[in-house]
Amino acid sequence: MVLTSPQVTANTFSVPAAPVIKKAYLASNGIRVVFEKVSASPAVTGYVLSSGAGSCAISLPATTSGVVTLPIITGQSSATVSIKAVNAYGFSPARTWSKTFTAAELAGVTSTSWQTVQLLQLSDLHGAIEGTSTNAGTALLTTAFAAERAKNPATFTLSAGDNIGAAPPISSQFEELPTIESMNLMKFDVSGFGNHEHDRNIAHVQKIIGASDFQWVASNYNTLEPLKSGNKAAKSYLVLERGGAKVGFVAGNTEDTKEQIFPGNLSFGGKELVISPDVTGINAAVKAAKAEGADFVVAILHQGWQENRDGEAKGRLIDLAKQIKGAAVVFGGHSHQTYSSALAGNAAVNGTVIAMTRNAGQEYNRVTLCLDSSRRVRGTTVDLVTRANIATLTPNADGAALVKKYKDQLNAKLDVKIGQVNGIFAQGGSPQVQRAGEAAIGNFTADAMRKKYGTDFAYINGGGIRDKFPAATYVAADKSFNRPGTDKVAPYDVTLGDALAVYPFGNTVGVSVITGENLWKALENGVSNWPGDGRFPQISGFKFSFDTTKAVGSRVQSVTKADGTAIAKDSKEYTVAVPDFMIYGGDGYVGFFTPSKAKLRGLLVDVFIEAVTEASSGGKAITIPALDGRITKVNP
Template sequence: MNIKFSKILGLGSIALATSLLVSLLVPTAQAATYSLPNAPTSVTSKFGSTGIVVRWTPADDVTPAVTGYVVSAGAGSCPVFVPAKKRGNIVLMPVVVGQPAGTPVVQAVNAYGFSKPTASTTSYTAAQLAKVASSSNKNVQLLQLSDLHGAIEVGNSFGTALLASNWDADRKASAATVALSSGDNIGAAPPISTEFEEMSTIESLNLIKLDVSAFGNHEHDRNLEHVQKVIGASTFQWVTANYGDESLKVLKSGTKEAKAYTIIERGGVKIGVVGANTPETIEQVFPGNLDYKDSAGAKKTIQIEPGVAGINKAVAEARAAGAEVVAVLIHQGWTENSDGVAKGLYNNLAAEIKGADAIYGGHSHQTFSTLIPSTARNATPVLLGQTRNAGVEYTRSQICLKAGKVVGSSLQHVLKAAAPTINTGVVSTVTTQDTAGAALVKKYKDQLTGKLDVKIGQVSAVFPRGGTPAVERSGENPMGNYIADLLRAKYKTDIAITNGGGIRDTFPAKTYIPANTALVRTGSGPLDVTLGDALTVYPFGNQVATTVVTGTNLWKALENGVGGNYPADGRFPQVSGIKFSFDSSKPVGSRIVEVTKLDGTAIAKDSKEYTLTTLDFIIYGGDGYLEVFSPAKAKVYGALLDVFVDALKADMAAGKVTQLPVLDGRVKKVG
């Protein structure tokens, strides 16, 4: 394949006013004896002297126990939290001056998340609400996304044009609206971003008026000079409180620099925003991407601190500087609800953060939201929220200040694929594309079509990716099997291992939209695939490499693959030439149950060596595969992308349709 591309090293409301968007809460995972709360019933409301009096009937109890109820009226409203232990299911909902028309809704909340909303039998016009509004009540609206990964085309994703128009509509509901990102805006992206050094995505974020972003690990997919270029091109503020003062100083370009926190004054409210990245970044990017030289010319590496010490310090400083509301952006993720507990590094850290009103996650590409009940650490419940990746949704949160004190908050997941109806009637999404956003994307798209819409083969069906948990990060996956088998056969080794997180889209890709409408992209197959699809699925520019691995180190490598943040970590091993089983209920480091050859012969933890094909990123310690794959004996070949594309082209030349592999049990979860 002679086409040259840039080489990227590294891994891997319910708004009841019809002018706003429908928002549906996506149910989170449920265990056999646990569940999200049931929705309240019999919601009624009436005017009070200083607000709207809302009553409801609680639904049957569930486990984990309901901690309280959120009463709100959509975008621009002033939600209030009512603890479950309070006698009487009735509350006075404050009303904000200028609040839009709406209908009160009530949701129960527990550790797993929010119930479906139940709407009041009475709705209110803006004029009616104005009669009981008070200037001592303030609304703050936070629009948040995460892990956009350069998905700027309208399709499965909102894209730049629809995100701009939707956020403009949202802002009309509240003067105190701030737009936030929890990181991974760039990297692991389709060609419309990667082929332009991600600048098309940064221009898009500028256009949609993003205010603040945290760093994610993929912001470091290229070297430090690229990070500095991104900072210089951004009209929004980058924040991270866990890089330490020395590392933070190198994240700058001209007069623009990253900060531990920032304060935005909007709609008469001072809103503090603190950021933090995952410390696993050093494992998840190519070696050297975090390196810099200090003023004396000495080589140093950006340090990303674990824990919440830096975050809590920044929150306190933001409060001291006058912030009335503080939001924290953490590039860490929720992984699953099980055993009555919401689990994930994001949840662990959120429980330790002091003084924040809302904490937004990312990184694990999952939908999640709940409230942390009041504690000695935080006087009022803390809102948690996280979105899926690739721009398929964003969160829209309302925070209510009454006489300067936060009294409640609510969160809605606004979906690109939102259903057209909810309990209270028909509500439409904003479907008019922002013209400037559409023009920006078209400018870049027109430069790619000629070389990327080239057909390279046909596949029998869509190669899947994603899900809850993501299939490529939690078990055997068809694309994982296909690539691992391809590499093992081509380089004639005993074993092949790739990382599930390296698979960045379905195939054909959802986030690559060919201009050639004659290509067959949906249906029962065969489906046409293009060079653009291939670049979208494997955007990192990783090189194929061979080496050797002992039985002992193979077990160690597989333990790494199923450890850490399973089932949401990109290090999960996709394999060929072996079978293995694991038990994720066991402690990290002792989860691998059995490893065998394909014929069932056991592979022992010993010094016997096996030949291996993998990626240069993995051989040199990426994704935590440290000191297992003998870098000194490695031989690096060509790009993974070339091997992938060449195999598809060979099938096409032979008149074959590339078949979706049937899962054969090479990876088995037990226990």
């Protein structure tokens, strides 16, 4: 199964149609394939042909003649030819030739010593080690990865960061060490850093590095000096040799990390970690890995694809992939979406493949590269493996035991019912609802903050909302609770564990003041990276509208009180309830919420729990509130 990217676009743009195979027949040196090229908008950047599992794929530029010979590699027992076209929006569906060539038929073909190398990649695990109906979890992923490695000894397993942080209680309540233990068990080889690896201070990062059996890589940090523990330390690049292949790995974190974490978390010994927004360090690391003998290099970026729009793939992942020189594959993450494509190549050099997955272990990428006898990459395929694809595997017993060990310690504390809901508060999606517009969970939380502290307004960042409610990542041990499932209907019981999965950061609500002018500025910051950025606002006590076709800084079109009274860009002050993370500049909200006047009150998660309990009093179930238009995107 190969990903076709979601389409967030006008009908005039799309992924290509599947090319038609006109002929596929045996030749002395492989399978001769003749196909019809296709046109698309955006333009086709290339084609990839494969003869099935365990085969060596061939990637072709858009200028191909439409004729190619697929190699048969030593040990290949059958061949089923398939083809896909690709453009900026993603890969086409596969077109498969009607005949499968058998081992007896292939025996007459001269085989080659070309080699396949397999990469298993996920991103943004966020401590989702406990398996659910949507998340694979440690035990199932351990089995799946072991099965993948059994098919190809040249297999490397990697993550694009945010393994920890914004995690459910089974990880966050134990300093995120259960997730690192899980990754060790799953035999990860390498991980880049994401912004959430820095949710706690440098001392915690050092603890995580010390607990890791895999290598951490960062190529765009100004220094790696503090990123070490004992004899373990982060590197600017890594070259691993396995199964006869030498693969280089480089990595880049998002430059927005400083804005997205608590101030001071990048500080050490009077110095500061600085994360570069450009690819200078990454390109230098690629060059160094190749000089060390890597057959090819993989770039691991904690940057995301956002959407396909107006004939272009949008997002920092795409922007940076085009600037990285010499990487065969660029993996992404951060925006919690599924995407894969390939940049344009030519007859001499294949186009770089770009791929990323959704968060929380819902899926992983299986990327297979074909190396010829001169160690040149000749083709690359991308297979998206979802939880459903591996559901019939037997979960690994050690992985199940690891999860149970920590789960048993949590049950008494978190399996406490706090109320009922008549449905599921949505979170996530493409784009993520809480990061792209008004969301019911945001309305409920912001309203609760404003009510509890008696302020004019409340304002939270959508990126702080980490799960649905009831939570997809929290599995209650008490089976008497009515929980979402295929055979269950609302109302659903909700627990402390659910609440901590939705709001895992431990942020405190502060009460401060904000001027009309700063409210407009705060909102401009909030919509500046629409869609998908965590700074997007969820609000209470006022309304605003925005237009994403306008330039950044001029997108907010109106701001009014709930009754429609205009809020001017002036010095008039309003009281506001807001998380301390934002008061002190997180997510780019620098100075807007008057830190000098802020008074810190209760934990955000406690405010949420109190509101759920109150709304469920007397045996009532909370009705998911209808959206009331407090946030309006005025352009299509």
